[in-house]
Amino acid sequence: MSSKYDVLVIGGGNAALCAAISARRGGASVLVLEGAPKFYRGGNTRHTRNMRCAHDAATEILTGPYTEEEFWEDLLRVTGGETDEVLARHMIRESKDILNWIVEQGVRWQPSLGGTLSLGRTNSFFLGGGRAMLNALYLTAERLGVAVEYDAEVADLAIEDGMFLAARLERPVRGETEIRATSLVAAAGGFEANIEWLKQYWGEAADNFLIRGTPYNRGSILKMLLDKGVQEVGDPTQCHAVAIDARAPKFDGGIITRHDSVVFGIVVNKHAQRFYDEGEDIWPKRYAIWGRLVAAQPDQIAYIIFDSTVVTSFMPTLFPPIAGQTVAELAGKLELDPAALEKTITEFNAAVRPGTFDHTILDDCRTEGITPPKTHWARRIETPPYLAYPVRPGITFTYLGTRVNKEARMLMKGGKPSANMFAAGEIMAGNVLGKGYAAGMGMTIGSVFGRIAGREAAKHARN
Amino acid sequence: MHGTRILDEADRLMTVCNSCRYCEGLCAVFPAMEMRRAFSDGDLNYLANLCHSCGACYVDCQFSPPHEFDVNVPKTLAVARAESYAAYAWPQALSGAFARNGLVISIIAALSMAAFILGFAALNDRSVLFGVHTGPGAFYKLMPHNAMAVLFSAAFLYAILALVMSMRAFWRDIGAPIGNRADSGSIFQAIRDAGELRYLHGGGVGCYNEDDKPTDRRKLYHHLTFYGFILCFAATSVATLYHYLLAREAPYPWWDLPVVLGTLGGIGLIIGPIGLFTAKMRRDPALLDESRYGMDVGFIAMLFLTGVTGMLLLILRETAAMGPLLALHLGAVFALFITMPYGKFVHGIYRFAALVRYAQERRSEGGT
Numbered sequence: 001m002s003s004k005y006d007v008l009v010i011g012g013g014n015a016a017l018c019a020a021i022s023a024r025r026g027g028a029s030v031l032v033l034e035g036a037p038k039f040y041r042g043g044n045t046r047h048t049r050n051m052r053c054a055h056d057a058a059t060e061i062l063t064g065p066y067t068e069e070e071f072w073e074d075l076l077r078v079t080g081g082e083t084d085e086v087l088a089r090h091m092i093r094e095s096k097d098i099l100n101w102i103v104e105q106g107v108r109w110q111p112s113l114g115g116t117l118s119l120g121r122t123n124s125f126f127l128g129g130g131r132a133m134l135n136a137l138y139l140t141a142e143r144l145g146v147a148v149e150y151d152a153e154v155a156d157l158a159i160e161d162g163m164f165l166a167a168r169l170e171r172p173v174r175g176e177t178e179i180r181a182t183s184l185v186a187a188a189g190g191f192e193a194n195i196e197w198l199k200q201y202w203g204e205a206a207d208n209f210l211i212r213g214t215p216y217n218r219g220s221i222l223k224m225l226l227d228k229g230v231q232e233v234g235d236p237t238q239c240h241a242v243a244i245d246a247r248a249p250k251f252d253g254g255i256i257t258r259h260d261s262v263v264f265g266i267v268v269n270k271h272a273q274r275f276y277d278e279g280e281d282i283w284p285k286r287y288a289i290w291g292r293l294v295a296a297q298p299d300q301i302a303y304i305i306f307d308s309t310v311v312t313s314f315m316p317t318l319f320p321p322i323a324g325q326t327v328a329e330l331a332g333k334l335e336l337d338p339a340a341l342e343k344t345i346t347e348f349n350a351a352v353r354p355g356t357f358d359h360t361i362l363d364d365c366r367t368e369g370i371t372p373p374k375t376h377w378a379r380r381i382e383t384p385p386y387l388a389y390p391v392r393p394g395i396t397f398t399y400l401g402t403r404v405n406k407e408a409r410m411l412m413k414g415g416k417p418s419a420n421m422f423a424a425g426e427i428m429a430g431n432v433l434g435k436g437y438a439a440g441m442g443m444t445i446g447s448v449f450g451r452i453a454g455r456e457a458a459k460h461a462r463n
Numbered sequence: 464m465h466g467t468r469i470l471d472e473a474d475r476l477m478t479v480c481n482s483c484r485y486c487e488g489l490c491a492v493f494p495a496m497e498m499r500r501a502f503s504d505g506d507l508n509y510l511a512n513l514c515h516s517c518g519a520c521y522v523d524c525q526f527s528p529p530h531e532f533d534v535n536v537p538k539t540l541a542v543a544r545a546e547s548y549a550a551y552a553w554p555q556a557l558s559g560a561f562a563r564n565g566l567v568i569s570i571i572a573a574l575s576m577a578a579f580i581l582g583f584a585a586l587n588d589r590s591v592l593f594g595v596h597t598g599p600g601a602f603y604k605l606m607p608h609n610a611m612a613v614l615f616s617a618a619f620l621y622a623i624l625a626l627v628m629s630m631r632a633f634w635r636d637i638g639a640p641i642g643n644r645a646d647s648g649s650i651f652q653a654i655r656d657a658g659e660l661r662y663l664h665g666g667g668v669g670c671y672n673e674d675d676k677p678t679d680r681r682k683l684y685h686h687l688t689f690y691g692f693i694l695c696f697a698a699t700s701v702a703t704l705y706h707y708l709l710a711r712e713a714p715y716p717w718w719d720l721p722v723v724l725g726t727l728g729g730i731g732l733i734i735g736p737i738g739l740f741t742a743k744m745r746r747d748p749a750l751l752d753e754s755r756y757g758m759d760v761g762f763i764a765m766l767f768l769t770g771v772t773g774m775l776l777l778i779l780r781e782t783a784a785m786g787p788l789l790a791l792h793l794g795a796v797f798a799l800f801i802t803m804p805y806g807k808f809v810h811g812i813y814r815f816a817a818l819v820r821y822a823q824e825r826r827s828e829g830g831t
Contacts, residue, residue, distance in 0.1 A: 039529055046525045049485055108667060110488030127666050128523035129485030135522060135675055254525055256482040316500045318482040 005031045005147075006461035007454070008167060008181035010154055010221050012036065013045035014130075015425025015446035015453075016187035017137035021105055022454030023185070024144045028461050030454075031179060032141070033152040033167070035188070036216040040252075041134065041150060043189045044213045044397060044426065044442065047254040048130035050123040051102075051447065052440035053095040061109045063120040068092050074122075074438055082434025090406050091432055094448045099124060102447055106136035123440040130443075149173045154221060157184075159228040162410075162418040182420060183457035186410070187450060189426045190398035191219020192239060193251060198395070201237040208300035210244055212394045215251040222427050225402050230418070231411045234399035234430020240437050241291025244394030246301060247319045256318045259389050262290060263359060263377050264313050265306030266348055267391075269297040272331065272340035274348070279376035282362065288437055295393040303334055304389045305345070307381045313359065321387035330386040349380040397442065401430035408453035420460050422453035465504050469542045473507045479526065479534055486520045489666035491656075491821045492540070493520070498824055508550070509637035511543035512810075512817040515663040518671030518750045528749070541752035548809050551636070553628035560805035565757020568802050572765060575801075576794030582606075583790045592786040599712040605786050608706065611793070618800040625804035630812050637820055641827050645819050649826060653818035657811070660685060673745045684738030688766060689811075691731020695773065698725035714780055725773060732770025736763045762807030768795045 007023040009016050012034030024030045034041050054071045058064045071092045075083060103109065110127040111120075119125075126133040142148060152173045158165040164184035169177050191197045193215045198206040211217075226232050248257035262278050267290070269275055276293050294302045311321070324330030327345055328338035347370055355365035357379060365378045402423045403411040410418040410428075425446040432445060465471050477496050480486065487493040492514050499506055516537050526532035545561070552558040560567045583592055583605055596604050603611070635643060656662065660682050663670060669677035702721040705711040715722050740763050743751070772792035779788060803809070 110666075125488070126485075127488045128519060129483075129525070131525045132485075132519075132523035132666075139676065249531055252525075252530065254483075255485075256479060256526075312500065315484075316478070316481045318479055 005029050005179065005181040007031075007183045007185060007457045008033065008164075008179055009185045009187060009454075010035075010167065011043070011185075011187035011189060011425065011427070012041040012148075012150075013043040013187065013189065013425060013446065014048070014134070014137070014443055015427075015450035016185070017042075017134065017141055018102075018105070018447050018450030019185040019187055019422070019424050019454035019457065020141050020146045020148075021137065021144060022451045023183075023458040023461075024141065024146050024454075026455050026458030026462075028183075028458035030141075030146045031181070032146060032148045033154060033169075033173070033179070034148065034150050035153040035220075036150065036214060038150045040214045040216060041138070042131070043217050045134050045446070046131045047213055047252075048126070048133070048440075048443050049255070050119060050125045050440045051098070051443035052123050052438065053099045053444060054092050055096060055099060058121075059099075061111050061124055062122075066122045068096070071095070071122075075432070075441070078436035078438045078441075079432075079434050080436065082436075083432050087404070087406060088432040091445065091448045094452070095444050098444070098447045098451070101451065106140040107133050108136065119439055147174075154224075157221070157224045157228065159225075159421070162229060162412040162416060162421070164418070164421045182461035184421045185408075185450075185453045185457050186221050186225060186402065186421065186423045186427055187425045187446075187453070188221035189217045189219070190239075190400065190429075191217065191222060192395045192398050193217040194219050197223075198239070202295070205295060205300050208392060209241070209295070210246075210248050210253065210257075210392050210394045211251045212242075212244065212253060212255075212257070212396050213251070217397075219398070219400075222400065222402065225410070225421075225423075225427075229412050230421070231403040231413045231415070232400060233403040233428070234401045234434060236398075236400040238400075238435060239398045240288070240396040241295060241393045242287055242396065243290035243294050243302070243304075243391040245317070245319045246390035246392040248392075248394065253394070257394065258287075259304060259317065259391055260287060261304050261306060261310070261314045261317075261389065264310040265304055265381060266344070266374065267293075267302050267304050268336070268341065268344055269302050270299055270336065272336045272344050274344060274370075274372060275302075277372045277375050279366065279374040279378055282360075290391070291393040291395070294391055300392055302391050303336070304391060305330070305341075305381060306387055307383045308385050308387065309379075309383045311387065317389070319389070321389055323385040323387050325384050325386075327386055330388055334388055334390065345381050348374070348378075349382060352378045352380050396437075397426055397429070399430045399433070399435060401426070401428045404428045404431055404449070406452075407456045408449045409456060420457070422457050424449035424453040465507070467546060469539065469546055470504055470507050473511065473539050473543045474502050476534055476536055476539055477502050477507070477510065479532055480536065483526075485525075486523060489519050489523070490515065490517065490662040490664075491818070492536070492662075495821055495824060498828065505636035505638070507543060508547040508633065509817055509820060511540040511547055512633075512813040513662075513821055514540040514544065515660065515814070516541055516750065517663050517665045517669075518747075519665035519668075519677070521750055522671050522675055535749065537750045538752060541750075541755070544810070544813075545752055545755045545758065547633070547813065551629045551632040551813070552805065552809075553625050553632065557805055560802075561758065563757065564755070564806055565761040568758075568761035568765060568798075568806055571802050572768065572795065572798040575798035576791050579790040579794035579797070580787065583786060587786070593783045594786070595781065595783055596785060597781050599714075601714055601780070601785070602789055603712065605789055606793070608712070612703075615793075615797065615800070618797055622800050622803045626809065626812055629804060629809060630816055633813055634816050634820075637817070641823055645823065646826070649819050649822035652822035653815055656818045656822070657815050671747070671750065672742060673747055680738065681742050684735050684742060686735075687731040688735030688739060691728045691733075691735050691770065692766065694724045694728025695732060695769070696728075698722070698728060717777075722777065726777065729770045729774040729777070732766050733774065736767040736770070739763055740767075758807050765795070765799045765802065765806070769799055 006028035108127040153170040166180040244257040331338035331341040351367035351370040526534040549558040549561040669679040
């Protein structure tokens, strides 16, 4: 048994829904297959909060202009040049209209209220966050007549010579075990929740990784596509990782397990040794490097250590800091060697030079004579209680993806465009984001390429 | 740790929410939360009463059930809110009335209406009770105006006293950190916010009810109920002024101000409570404090009863049914008055106080 749609969208996040809506508005019949249950629909989108779009003037929700050129320069900087310029500039240009288009799909913006992130000029925030955004997209899609199925895991894709024929399902959907469609939009994310796959590159260390999104981001569609001749893009060994609280759940702890307190203290490994300059750079760079740094430490664990003077300098945290009246007591609670931790802190304190502390700039508070140094924001840790957050690598997303062109059409090995297969979102993010990250860019990629993919998929189906 | 299990849970949730803050644009609760890093009992009761239970934060939350973080702010704050009514009730000896509130309200209402019926029957001749009375002073053939005025003024003043004392206890408890003095600007802001139900709006799209499609129905029905109540109150006040200042006695003709106000208000008090009751029955139980159905429905029923008996009295006031209907209506109104400090009515008082506090906090934060 099989049934036939103009456009089949696999995935259920921002990119998938933008594609589904865009295809439906283009006159196509559309089925969305989301592998997760309804509550967990949308993959990483449910944990997002904002989107980075170019705009030439301040708006109600954005404090000032953010030109295409400035966006491009930011992208160039965070990726270190690992981007496809034609595709990236195309995306940036299209992002300008997305600000309005996404509102027409029911998504609401809120003014950046400050406090949380200083992105008021460059990024637009979803009122109520990513899940609210998703809810709005689903309501619009359903109102337009897009069919949506949850727990609809795809077992296999029938592809011949770069031409999608059908998707075979793990369990029947609407009484069917096979869905045929004229066009395919793959928007099913990366493989960050697939520990076995991560182990191919990271070895046993991957067992200690925490996954910030749902357990459903397993990359099975990505793997099928690459196995069936789609050209890959992005470094398969790399993933975006930040340091998150070690007490966070294995999956789906989301945004609230993050720590941004590194700059206010020191970070030690399980041997109570410092291993990197905690004051190297300001947010967001320092935020994004610590996942990888912790992943390289024994047992993939580290501890941010600070004292009571700085507790209110950063956002309140989900898990309270672990406290000790003495360094030795704190070490005991962290199961670290007390003598080693005392020595590390004593040496660090002795190396701190006088300066004027200002966490908003690269200030002149630094150490001298220790390795590694702390080059900014170095202050003595000496006012009890002594406090610590245990941290582990928190994996956000992976970079490996399918190569696409400006139509979001997948390219096959050898460079030939697929006849009817399109990709959008994290599954093709590596085209523009070869490495690094800047806040809100994943959503830009999702909405821009989702909209394009849906439009092109519908166009193909109508012809 | 807090005094109660529900405040412990509210504290846990506010700690989760304060490390997320995605909902800060939805209503007043989350910005108020962000002004704090730790939460006292008073803080949590303040946040609980600031919440209008629109449900948006539940639907928008990536950590709501079945997620293991189990974040259900509307339900938790609804329970905390209801418990706060008992905690601040005056006198404290009567706080138990909140425990089985639906039963308490029903019994008082029944007793009150029975007392008026029996009182009318005992004090009036059958021919008077079931007689047809028209013209000015018709109602007072059944119950002298002064007796009515004294009885209802006493009930009303008691209700005011109890409400003021309760609100005072609440206000003091939520005073930190900016103190107990309220400025007129904040009060005016709170009157506007309460008057338009600014935060019963799901961040702009409406409330969440039986599913994930928001609507503005509850806001509409609440407006009908609230403004219906205000109009009825205004009708009574105007009638009192007529009586004492102009020496004009009820009943008044249909076009006269008290009757016009009362008729419009009565319609609101019939449609509004029916709408609110229907919405409550259909609402997703995940969002509700189900153990307080009795309290919520008890208050809705009292308002409805007041509206219906008043309208029937207006329609049938020139028939033999006037006597019994007047007794029922007065019984309903009397019960409404004396139960006001011990039922769902207090939500308006505490929420208003919380809105004043919030307006103050916004002002002091903004440095104005």
